[in-house]
Amino acid sequence: xxxxxxxxxxxxxxxxxxTSPAELLSAAFEAGSVPGTVxxxxxxxxxxxxxxxxxxxxxGERIASVTGGLPTTCGAVSGTxxxxxxxxxxxxxxxxxxxxxxESLGGDLIQALREALGDDAGQVVDLSANxxxxxxxxxxSRAVLEKGCSLDLHxxxxxxxxxxxxxxxxxxxxxxxxxxxxxxIFPRASFAEFLGRWxxxxxxxxxxxxxP
Amino acid sequence: xxxxxxxxxxxxxxTEFHYGGQAHVAYPENPNExxxxxxxxxxxxxxxxxxxxxxxxLHSTGCRQWFNMLRDTVxxxxxxxxxxxxxxxxxxxxxxxxxxxxxAPDSTTTGTAGPSIAATSTAxxxxxxxxxxxxGATK
Numbered sequence: 001x002x003x004x005x006x007x008x009x010x011x012x013x014x015x016x017x018x019t020s021p022a023e024l025l026s027a028a029f030e031a032g033s034v035p036g037t038v039x040x041x042x043x044x045x046x047x048x049x050x051x052x053x054x055x056x057x058x059x060g061e062r063i064a065s066v067t068g069g070l071p072t073t074c075g076a077v078s079g080t081x082x083x084x085x086x087x088x089x090x091x092x093x094x095x096x097x098x099x100x101x102x103e104s105l106g107g108d109l110i111q112a113l114r115e116a117l118g119d120d121a122g123q124v125v126d127l128s129a130n131x132x133x134x135x136x137x138x139x140x141s142r143a144v145l146e147k148g149c150s151l152d153l154h155x156x157x158x159x160x161x162x163x164x165x166x167x168x169x170x171x172x173x174x175x176x177x178x179x180x181x182x183x184x185i186f187p188r189a190s191f192a193e194f195l196g197r198w199x200x201x202x203x204x205x206x207x208x209x210x211x212p
Numbered sequence: 213x214x215x216x217x218x219x220x221x222x223x224x225x226x227t228e229f230h231y232g233g234q235a236h237v238a239y240p241e242n243p244n245e246x247x248x249x250x251x252x253x254x255x256x257x258x259x260x261x262x263x264x265x266x267x268x269x270l271h272s273t274g275c276r277q278w279f280n281m282l283r284d285t286v287x288x289x290x291x292x293x294x295x296x297x298x299x300x301x302x303x304x305x306x307x308x309x310x311x312x313x314x315x316a317p318d319s320t321t322t323g324t325a326g327p328s329i330a331a332t333s334t335a336x337x338x339x340x341x342x343x344x345x346x347x348g349a350t351k
Contacts, residue, residue, distance in 0.1 A: 074221040074275065089275040090220055150225040164221075165274045167228065172273045 011104065020044035021132040021192035025200075032200040034207045038138035040199055042192075043184070046133050047102040049095040049110055051085070053122035062116040063124075066109075067095055075162040077176065083109065086163040086174060094127070094174065094186075102128055131174070132192045136199065137182040144202045145183065149175070169198040217293050220275040232268030234258045235280045236300055261285060266300045 022029075022042045033039035053060045055070050064070045068080030071087040079085045083101065086094040101107035113124045136144060142153050148169035152158060163176035163184075171194065174186040187195045214226040240246055240254055259265070265285045270278050282292040282301060292301045 089277060092276070150227070166224075167273055 015104070018045070021189035022134070022196045025193060025196040028200055029196065032203055032207075034138070034140075034203065036138065037206045038136065038140040038144055038203050040196075040203060041135050042196070043133040043135055045099045045102075045128065047095075047097040047099055047107065047109060048127045048131060048186075049097075049113060050123065050125040050127045050130075051093040051095060051113070052091055053093075053117065053120075054091050057120065059117050059120035059122050062118070063113060063122075066112050066116045075164050077161055077163050086176065088165060088174070096133075096186075102126075129189065131186040131188055134185040134187070134192075134196065134199065135178075135182065136185060137179075139181055140203075140206050141181055141183055144199060144206075145175070147202045148198065151175070155180070169195060169202075171195045171198070214288060214290070216269065216271075216281070216290065218271045218274055218277075219279050219293055219295065220277055221271060224271070224274060228271060228273040230270040230272045232270055232278065235266040235268045264291060268296070 020042060023044070026042060029040050029042065033041070051063060051067075051070075053063055053070075055064070055072070060070060067078070067083060067085045069078035070085055070093055071078045074087055076087050077084050079095075083095065083097040086096065088094050095109070095113070097107075097109050099105060101109040103110055110124065110126050117124050145168060146153055149166060151164060151166050158164075158177055160177050160180055163174055165172070165174050167173065168175065168185065168187075171187050171191045173191075173195070176184040176186070178184050185195070185199075215223050216226055216229055217223050218229075237254070237258070240250075243251070246254070262285060264282055266280060266282050268278055269281050270276070278296050280294050280296060280298070280300070281290060282294075283290050294301060
């Protein structure tokens with residue numbers, strides 16, 4: 001039998017080898033950003049957990065105590081510290097936490113959520129690799145999004161601190177308004193390159209001087 | 213483009229939704245007792261209503277929940293949005309021709325239906341009285 005020695009692996013080398021879904025666009029994001037006007041970057045490897053649990057059950061309350069509450073209505077975001085819970089459906093939520101919360105980096109968030117659910121009906125699923133995160137900031141970020149999103153993004157309707165599932169450039173995403181002029185966009189990993197290029201194209205006009 | 217009022221998410225574009233066909237098609241109580249014709253009618257035969265039509269919709273890009281909607285197939289007016297499993301609310305303009313209008317009390321009708329475009333009677337009534345014979349009939 002031939003020697004089939006697998007290359008030596010360790011958590012450290014595995015982590016250094018991983019690539020984020022829009023990594024090939026990182027230079028383009030930097031070149032396409034217009035500082036002070038609209039900037040785009042990818043936030044890599046956030047920990048995301050899909051939750052399916054009814055809010056008004058014991059399991060729901062136990063999970064809420066881990067995450068710092070579960071949002072009650074469409075668009076609401078709850079959570080404590082840097083762990084946020086986004087409303088996706090009446091019984092479906094998305095937990096977004098920093099990379100360090102993932103168990104591969106020593107975090108215990110997912111384990112704590114699993115224990116909180118226990119044997120009750122519901123789901124706690126590690127979805128960290130499902131979506132990637134874009135951050136669009138700057139005074140023109142709303143104008144960029146309005147080119148491909150049918151939601152009313154005016155601040156009187158889309159308030160800071162809300163997150164909605166919608167489509168941007170025909171790509172299904174979760175759009176989270178994290179600040180007055182900053183948005184987080186969660187596309188699925190396989191759509192990240194397309195949406196990244198779409199956003200870069202939408203941002204391009206703001207690099208030119210304004211036509212009087 | 214329809215603006216559809218999702219019961220969970222509010223008003224959203226039609227592109228966020230998927231159509232689920234006619235609502236209130238009950239699964240047969242004893243599927244084994246159906247003959248081929250009845251089974252085919254359950255599977256494939258649907259109303260082709262002109263006027264108020266109860267149909268299922270899925271908010272696929274939003275909350276991913278199903279709901280029922282009462283929509284006028286002529287005017288596209290959305291007359292009611294109601295939860296799955298609840299009986300069909302009475303159509304605001306009399307839906308005589310649909311045949312499936314239930315007498316259940318209307319609990320979730322959100323908007324009163326606007327004026328229905330029921331101009332069929334006037335259209336036929338004012339058509340030319342045709343008292344004169346058509347040209348060439350006397351030949």
